[in-house]
Amino acid sequence: MTADLRHIDTWLFDLDNTLYPAASGFMGEIEKRMTAYVERVTGLPRDEAYALQKKYLADYGLTLGGLVAHHDVDPVDFHTIFHDLPLDILAHDAALLAALERLPGRRLIFTNADDFHARRVLEHLGLTHLFSEIFHIGSADYVPKPSPANMARISADHAIEPAKTAFFEDSERNLAPAAEIGMTTVLVGPHAEASTAAFVDYKTDNLARFLERAQLSKAA
Numbered sequence: 001m002t003a004d005l006r007h008i009d010t011w012l013f014d015l016d017n018t019l020y021p022a023a024s025g026f027m028g029e030i031e032k033r034m035t036a037y038v039e040r041v042t043g044l045p046r047d048e049a050y051a052l053q054k055k056y057l058a059d060y061g062l063t064l065g066g067l068v069a070h071h072d073v074d075p076v077d078f079h080t081i082f083h084d085l086p087l088d089i090l091a092h093d094a095a096l097l098a099a100l101e102r103l104p105g106r107r108l109i110f111t112n113a114d115d116f117h118a119r120r121v122l123e124h125l126g127l128t129h130l131f132s133e134i135f136h137i138g139s140a141d142y143v144p145k146p147s148p149a150n151m152a153r154i155s156a157d158h159a160i161e162p163a164k165t166a167f168f169e170d171s172e173r174n175l176a177p178a179a180e181i182g183m184t185t186v187l188v189g190p191h192a193e194a195s196t197a198a199f200v201d202y203k204t205d206n207l208a209r210f211l212e213r214a215q216l217s218k219a220a
Helices: 026-042 046-060 063-071 075-082 094-101 115-125 148-157 172-179 205-211
Strands: 010-013 106-111 134-137 165-169 185-189 202-204
Touching: 026 046, 026 063, 026 075, 046 063, 046 148, 075 115, 094 205, 115 134, 134 148, 148 172, 165 172, 172 185, 185 205, 202 205
Parallel strands: 010 106, 010 165, 106 134, 165 185, 185 202
Antiparallel strands: none
């Protein structure tokens, strides 16, 4: 489907598994670091630490939420475990870069990662110059997507008009609050086409191709 995005002038993009493919395996490396951290903080065996990590993710929207609530973890300390992750498995995507460049208006990163991680990954991917701002987990006082409060905060901080905004995400549930306030929602990733959520406007397994084919008000 060719998306009609002629009404869009603000473009929100999730970072991890959205601006690079899930098939890269990079999120798997992030998850390993998280499990090891939960193991260290709780003293649980690795399999139980992994199960607890997933429970906190489901209950709080982020593993970090459970760690803060139940183990008094410092969010800043938690995020440092990702700051030296090797980035060599993330490849430059010339087609995606070109597709992003033609988008008219503002482009912003909207991520549950911290600022350091987001900037590091964007720089490695060669995309830093395309984004005017990064709204990261610290920007929202560590209240993560999909919290409506998180969505309200980015909207207020960046004077976002939902009716003129498109939000691209690999997590279906993170799109729900955006749809509720009138944003156009795009689910990205290998499993996107299987989504039946009414709040997902468009689905794609190839972000670059989707953007290349989209109808825009005018190319940037």
